[in-house]
Amino acid sequence: MEEVIKCKYGCTSTLSRLDLKIVDNILLNIYHHLQYSYSQVGDYKSGAEYAAAFLLHDPLNANMLTNKKYLMQEKNVPEKWFQPPQREVEHMQRLDTLAELMQYLHTEYVSQHSLGKKRQKQLAELEGFLGGNIKVNATAADLGGTERFVADGFATPEQCSHLINMCQKVGVAGYTRGVGDPPVHFSEREAIFSLGINQSQHLVEEGKLASPLLSMYLELSENTRRYTQMYFNLHELYFDFTHLVCRTALDERSSRDDLSHPVHADNCAIQKDGTCHKTSSSYTHRAYSGLLYLNDNFEGGEFFFTDNHKHEQSSVKPKCGRLVAFNAGDYHGVKAVRSGRRCALAVWFTLDPHHSEQSRADARDMLDKLHNHNLVHDEL
């Protein structure tokens, strides 16, 4: 059953493969072309229909909203023509149901059906993880949700300062949501720098970053993946994206009431009515998220969970080695960093192997090659 659901859910990405490469947003590209072509030949009704199909996936897309405005103002197309084809509406509903089913299979169903030996073995592994040094200090119940935890012991002070220095020295300005996305800034009152695996690999190749630092980066993030997979009793969790991110207060006035990172979910776009839509630009394949914090010598910067009305449910104070992990659909944000610099290693996981983060495998290959040629220097 699980395989069938996975296959159906992954259908769009499987069919998006051209020459073995995934073409992002293939469906949206097709709707865009259809909207354009129908409008060009004067069939505005069909043009409007495909504009609506596009906007169903990506309601805030600026280009398509401009096209819609053009059709309404210049071609007198009435608003009621902007109805997506019924089959598209049903397709979106099916995707939501399949996503819920997958989630159910991986959590309740699996945990109810594997309480036997396998689960016991996993619990023992959790206990002994990293030499028994991990300590869970908040569970889902403490944090006001269903799939959340906070645990300490994932990095030593030395490892934390190495990663912070790395992000500080070679990170790039802005926050990157995923591979190929333009960097963004959330608050004018903070500088934000981030560093992905891909960039780190290039820096090692150019001799600007010591290779053991990249190994450490990979290893610490891999530990968060293994632990999260076991904790949530999941079949297999894959990385989707990894980055180091530091936020530095520029404006040290304590009266700030903005957020360092506004309330959001990591796999859907929160709407005004509090619901969350799986729009095409919202990384819908992300299933779980994690933040491994690297320091606590700053003011503010608490991570917090909220309910669907953006009311705070619980908060987490970052410190070196502390991991907070949660269902990627949970609403959360970061309070203003009022002074100092706050750094974290952020990880996003998927249950879909098609999305497995390629740059991690590439970085590992490169490190193995260096190792085989005895080119690794021990100093960091």
Ligand SMILES: O=C(O)CCC(=O)C(=O)O
């Ligand atoms: O840094 C944090 O504590 C959370 C950041 C976050 O939610 C994100 O990057 O999506």
Ligand SMILES: [Fe+2]
């Ligand atoms: Fe997030």
